[in-house]
Amino acid sequence: MLRVEDLFVTLNQELILEGISFELHKGKILGLIGPNGAGKTTLLRAINGSIDIDKGKIIFKKQDLTTLKDHERARFIASVPQNRVIPAGFQVRQIILMGRTPYLNWFGRTSKTDEQIAEQAMRRTDTLQLADLLADELSGGEQQRVILARAFAQNTPLLLLDEPTTHLDIRFQMEFLELLLEHITEEKKSVIIAMHDLNQAMRFCDEVLLLSQGKIYASGKPETVLTEKKLSTVYQYPIKIQRSTGNVPIFIYPKF
Amino acid sequence: MRTHCVAKWIWLLVIGVIIAALLSIMLGSVSIPFKDILSIFKGRVDSGSTLPATQGKFTSILFDLRIPRTILVLLVGAALATSGGAYQGLFQNPLADPYLIGVASGAGLGSIIAMTIQWPQDILGYFAVPISAFFGSILAVFLVYSLSKVGKTIHNTTLILAGVAVSSLSNALTSFLLINAGGELRRAIVWMMGGSTLIGWKPVITSTPFILLGIGLLCSMGYQLNVLQFGDEEAQQMGVPVKKVRILIILAASLTTAAAVAFSGTIAFVGLVVPHILRRLVGNDYRLLLPLSALGGAIFLIISDILARMLLSPQEIPVGVITILFGAPFFLFILRKTKRKVW
Numbered sequence: 001m002l003r004v005e006d007l008f009v010t011l012n013q014e015l016i017l018e019g020i021s022f023e024l025h026k027g028k029i030l031g032l033i034g035p036n037g038a039g040k041t042t043l044l045r046a047i048n049g050s051i052d053i054d055k056g057k058i059i060f061k062k063q064d065l066t067t068l069k070d071h072e073r074a075r076f077i078a079s080v081p082q083n084r085v086i087p088a089g090f091q092v093r094q095i096i097l098m099g100r101t102p103y104l105n106w107f108g109r110t111s112k113t114d115e116q117i118a119e120q121a122m123r124r125t126d127t128l129q130l131a132d133l134l135a136d137e138l139s140g141g142e143q144q145r146v147i148l149a150r151a152f153a154q155n156t157p158l159l160l161l162d163e164p165t166t167h168l169d170i171r172f173q174m175e176f177l178e179l180l181l182e183h184i185t186e187e188k189k190s191v192i193i194a195m196h197d198l199n200q201a202m203r204f205c206d207e208v209l210l211l212s213q214g215k216i217y218a219s220g221k222p223e224t225v226l227t228e229k230k231l232s233t234v235y236q237y238p239i240k241i242q243r244s245t246g247n248v249p250i251f252i253y254p255k256f
Numbered sequence: 257m258r259t260h261c262v263a264k265w266i267w268l269l270v271i272g273v274i275i276a277a278l279l280s281i282m283l284g285s286v287s288i289p290f291k292d293i294l295s296i297f298k299g300r301v302d303s304g305s306t307l308p309a310t311q312g313k314f315t316s317i318l319f320d321l322r323i324p325r326t327i328l329v330l331l332v333g334a335a336l337a338t339s340g341g342a343y344q345g346l347f348q349n350p351l352a353d354p355y356l357i358g359v360a361s362g363a364g365l366g367s368i369i370a371m372t373i374q375w376p377q378d379i380l381g382y383f384a385v386p387i388s389a390f391f392g393s394i395l396a397v398f399l400v401y402s403l404s405k406v407g408k409t410i411h412n413t414t415l416i417l418a419g420v421a422v423s424s425l426s427n428a429l430t431s432f433l434l435i436n437a438g439g440e441l442r443r444a445i446v447w448m449m450g451g452s453t454l455i456g457w458k459p460v461i462t463s464t465p466f467i468l469l470g471i472g473l474l475c476s477m478g479y480q481l482n483v484l485q486f487g488d489e490e491a492q493q494m495g496v497p498v499k500k501v502r503i504l505i506i507l508a509a510s511l512t513t514a515a516a517v518a519f520s521g522t523i524a525f526v527g528l529v530v531p532h533i534l535r536r537l538v539g540n541d542y543r544l545l546l547p548l549s550a551l552g553g554a555i556f557l558i559i560s561d562i563l564a565r566m567l568l569s570p571q572e573i574p575v576g577v578i579t580i581l582f583g584a585p586f587f588l589f590i591l592r593k594t595k596r597k598v599w
Contacts, residue, residue, distance in 0.1 A: 050489045074495030081493075087348075087485030089540030098483055102495030108479025108543065134539075154494065 001025050002047075002158060002190055007056035009039075009046050016042045018214045020056070024207075026157075027188040029181075031195050031205030031222070035235050038211040040194040041082060044160045047192070048079045060158065074102035078154035082162040082194075086136045086143050093131040095146055096121055099153030121152035124183050141172035148176070152183060159184065161193040165200070173197075177204055198252040202226055210234055226252060262544055265537075269551035276558040277330060281322040283562055285570040288314050288322075324457045328519060329561045329575070330554040331460075333526055335467045335516035337553020339509040340527020341534075341546050342474045345481040346505050347404075347415055350590060353528035354513040357415065358396040358422030360524075363510075363517040365426040366392025368433050386466055389518035393510040396422050401506070459519045470512030471550050477505055478543030485540070523557070523576045525583020530556050532590060556582075 002024040009017040017039050024030050032040040045051045047058055049065065058065045065073055078099070086095070099121065100114040110118075122128040125145040130138060135146050144164060151159060161180075165173040181204060184191050195201045201208055202222045210218040210225050212234045218225045231239040231252070238255040282288050296315050336354060343352040343359070354360040370388035400422050404415035480501045483491045488498045516523075530552045531545060538544055560578040567573055 045489075048493050050492060070492050070497050071495035074493060077493070079490070079493045081490060085486050085490060087482075087540065089535060090482070090485070091539070094482075094541065098486075098494060101483055104479070106480070107476065108482065150494075 001060075003057075003059040004047065005057040005059065007043075007046060007058070008054040009042055009051065010054050011042065011051065016214050017046065020214075020216060022209055022216065022219060024190050024192065026190055027185065028206040029184065029191045029193060029204060031193055031201040031208040032211060033195055033198060033201050033208055033226075034211035034217070037213075038234075039214045040211055041162055043211070044079070044162050044192065044194060048077050048160055049073050071102045074154065074156075076156055077158045077160060078151035078156040080144075080147055080151050080159075080161040080164050082166070084140075084143055084147055084167070086138075086146070088134075088136045090135055091131065092127060092133055092135045092138070092146050093118065093122075095135050096127070096149045096153050099150035099155075102154065117155060118149075118153045121149040124152055125149040125179055141168050141176070144168060144172070144176060145179070148180065157189055159189055159191045161191065163194050163196060166196065173200070198226060198231070202252065265544070265548055266551070269548055269555065272555045273330065273551055273558070276555045276562075277326050280326040280329070280558050280562050281318060284317075284322065284565050286314075286317060288318065293318065320456060324460045325561075326558065328460050328463065329557050331463060331467045332516040332520040332523065333530075333553040333555070333557025333560075334471060334550040335512045335553070336523060336526040337530035337549040337556070338471050338474050338546055339512040339516075340553075341531035341542070341549040342477070342481065342505055342509045343527070344531060345484065345542055346502065346509070348485060348487075349415055350532070351416060351528070351587075352419075353525065354393075354509075354517075355423070355522070355524040355527070357419035358400050358426065359393045359510055359513050360517050360522065361423040361426035361430075362396025363389040363393035363514040364522060365396075365430050365433075366390065366514070367518045368430045372433050372436070383462060386463065386515050386518040389514040390466075390511055392426070393514040393517070394507070396426060397506055397510050463515045463519045466515030467512060470508050470515060473508035474505070474512060475543075475546045475550070477501065477508070478541070478546050481505065481542040481546075482540075521574075521576060523579055525579050525587065526553055526557055528590070529579075529583045529586045532586070 004023075005021050007017055007020040008015070020039075020043060022030070032043060034040055042051070046053050047065070049068075049070070053066060060076055063076075065076060068076075096118045097110055097114065098108075100110060100118065101108070103114065104110060119128070122131060125148050127142070127145050127149050130142060130146070135143065138146065144167075148164070151161075164180075165176055168176060177200065180191070183189070193205070195205075205222055207220060208222050208225045209216055210230060217234050218230050226241070228239055228241050231241075240253055240255045242251040242253070278290070278293075282290060282293065292314055296318060299315075339359075340353045343354065343357060344350055346352070347357070354363075366388040367385050369392070370385040373384070400415065400418045403418035404411050480496055483494055483496045484498070484501065486494070488502075492498045513527075531549045534545055534548050534552055538548060557575065557579070560582065561575045564573045564575040564578045567578075
């Protein structure tokens with residue numbers, strides 16, 4: 001279980017996150033939603049150690065993640081960043097094997113086990129047939145699956161994804177999320193995923209955290225957080241929810 | 257499959273280095289036929305035998321001039337190409353080269369300072385030049401690095417601009433020192449054009465430990481450089497201690513550059529041209545690219561040095577002029593390419 005307690009983060013003398021606390025249970029998907037600048041990316045970066053925190057604790061399995069060394073933390077958390085970077089001149093297989101870095105020595109020598117884990121990650125993400133191609137020459141959807149495979153190969157109990165489907169078309173978006181869902185239910189991983197698409201959040205997340213100006217505005221089950229009133233307030237724009245039978249909201253859209 | 261491929265490239269280039277080195281000791285204003293070289297070496301082994309008069313002359317050319325020079329050129333070429341490849345990876349910039357980012361000019365300024373102080377010409381005096389060059393290069397690279405760093409990323413355009421500014425400043429200071437220098441002037445000027453001012457074994461013995469240590473360190477960092485290609489933040493998330501790795505690479509690459517520059521002067525473009533040719537052939541895996549760059553750099557500079565000796569023989573052209581004649585057009589080609597496709 002991941003527990004974040006009273007987290008404060010300042011970037012460039014500006015308070016970005018103010019007293020964020022939440023818990024995430026094993027095998028659950030937590031969606032981070034909220035308008036641009038609400039602090040979704042900053043929260044993910046604070047948890048994965050990319051930025052320093054002012055105050056607070058990030059506890060996972062009784063360990064404070066903020067006190068760990070980089071390679072130790074990288075065995076707990078894998079990240080899929082918002083802006084995809086694919087260095088030129090590397091094969092897909094090489095890139096996915098780099099997910100094993102926290103377990104490798106200085107020279108990056110991989111064992112049979114590392115190669116098996118990488119291969120499994122490729123099978124899971126449907127990238128095995130791309131293994132020998134140059135990753136920088138693939139399409140956007142394929143590249144995003146390669147980065148996901150790299151994160152899978154890191155073999156961590158926690159997975160952080162920052163708007164992973166933003167630059168993908170609708171089919172790749174759904175395929176990506178389905179692959180993710182399949183993998184994490186099988187492996188009982190905990191996932192935090194920042195999302196802009198409220199409908200996807202409704203559909204894929206077990207719980208959501210609605211952020212507004214660096215604070216948690218609401219949290220809980222998607223049905224209780226994603227309401228017309230709350231969303232309209234936070235996004236400062238009238239938002240409608242079309243409900244079908246059974247009172248499950250299925251379509252969230254801005255009012256014209 | 258991949259290990260087989262790696263071995264193939266390494267063997268190919270090792271054979272290339274051997275052939276180039278052999279040509280280098282054979283060719284020059286006086287050419288020594290291969291069979292004479294063989295018999296001289298055989299004569300050395302069973303030292304009792306007497307040599308014909310011509311072979312006596314060949315022996316001294318071979319052992320006092322050609323062999324030490326070839327070894328020095330080999331090491332310098334390897335050093336410049338390896339550190340060039342490492343700087344390109346470190347800054348994630350295809351144009352990073354010890355000269356373009358100011359490291360070599362910093363090393364040059366350091367060397368000139370040590371030369372004008374005129375240390376006594378003993379071994380300690382010889383060490384003063386590379387050590388001073390090392391500090392010059394470190395200072396230059398940290399200056400360029402801190403100028404071009406915006407937040408956690410290196411700004412590519414600023415990197416080149418800062419490199420050019422730091423180079424120009426170091427070069428101006430170097431010229432200023434030269435004007436005030438006395439008897440060392442000629443040596444320093446030839447040095448600046450990339451001519452080997454130093455002959456004999458002393459420079460070889462002094463520079464070898466630095467260059468081998470530097471190249472060894474850089475080659476050991478290939479994997480870390482691979483992961484760094486994802487950018488600092490992602491590399492850190494994959495468990496790489498980014499700050500430590502960056503500083504280690506800067507120190508090792510600057511040590512290597514400084515040792516090369518201190519003894520051979522300004523030899524531009526080796527660090528740019530060689531890694532780029534190899535990238536096209538073997539890809540960007542730095543674990544392979546850096547050792548191959550060392551071998552490729554050695555070949556490139558030995559051949560350039562042969563041309564420098566042969567083209568206007570007996571007049572000698574500084575080898576730095578030859579490498580620029582090759583390198584500058586290639587540099588323009590890279591510029592054109594990168595305009596089309598992001599590296």
